[in-house]
Amino acid sequence: MNEPVHAFPATAFCGDPPPLPQGPVFRARLPGGDLVWAVTGYDEVRAVLNHPLLGRDVTADDPHMGAEATMAGALRDRSLLLDGPPHAQLRRLAAKPLAARRVTELRPRIRQLTDELLDGIEEAGPPADLVARLAFPLPIAVICELLGVPAEDGAGFREWADRVTAIDGATQDEVFAALQTMFEYFAERLEEKRHRPGSDLLSAWSAAQEADDRLTDSEIVQLAFSVLFAGYESTAAAIGACLYGLLRRPAQLRALQTEPELVPNAVQALMRFQLATPYYRVLVARRDFGLAGVTIRRGEGVMPLTWAAQRDPVRFPGCDTLDVRRSDNSPDFVFGHGPHACLGAALATAQVDTAISALIRRFPGLRPAVPLSSLAWHTDRFPGGGLKELPVCW
Incomplete structure (x- = not known):
């Protein structure tokens, strides 16, 4: 029996959950035209994120969102965007410098960076766009701090x-050029760390070793x-979306x-x-299998809608x-789940x-400067999404 195909999202995204068909799995057509199986139920999403027959290897010739299709020609060696033993080996080596202890050590610096940004907002006076003045610059500053590179390189x-991250706003050549520039930049910074190591990630990854396994320079750059x-993108989107969710509900603020x-x-x-984007990464079936009464064929894309599972x-x-x-607020799938769960989840949460x-402490009169219903959201980038702006007064 042919499954009906539903446009997804069915309406323009505005921060609220888009309408969904009945049932935990449905056939969806994404804005770029790709067909995927969209999965919404909590148990089904959990199963998909752990499923041994679903992969996310971007070097394969499979459907991907945004720049992932272009990355297939740029990624080499082991990568976090691969599957199986190479990914697991790399993850073990990469995770050590991102342990909870490191995030705890970074918290005072995150507070300092946040206060510096709020100083600038306060000095300039209202109204202020919290997306441009806080949500985006804070993750960039933290990443510069984490990697041990100059703050001015954040631009x-x-x-x-x-x-x-643009889904269709850049040509393949432009994406390749940006990737190449990034790889060259990080390769140069890594070489500098070899001569002057510090407490940053590049230095830690350079020294990371498990038995006889070490990270190659190419792997560290990736x-x-x-x-x-x-x-950067996902954390910025999360900060903006969470602030939007609070401002929309003054009693909770x-x-x-x-x-x-x-x-x-x-x-x-x-x-x-609070949704920042209606999308999630597309996984690909390596063989036929059944899910919630639906047969998913080899090579078909599957998009677990983690926000729907959380609801x-x-x-x-x-x-x-x-x-x-509320006491049962655990955001089980916000940062993924299973073998590809986000290594930086604790760091992103610390920034939000x-x-x-800091905002509620510094600006007790914080309120929207425009009707929240008038705000526009990014639907042209992956991952991340989020608000385009969030003007506020105090």
């Missing part, structure tokens, strides 16, 4: 990342690219202003509740209401937490 990072590609100790719990609730009413009763005091804490 170039953003330009490269904007080009690479890891640095992965940190920028995944850590007031609760945090009265009880700032609720912020860590509120961040978990906001990341589960599964069976798993999360009352999931359509944001409650910063710090940004919200």
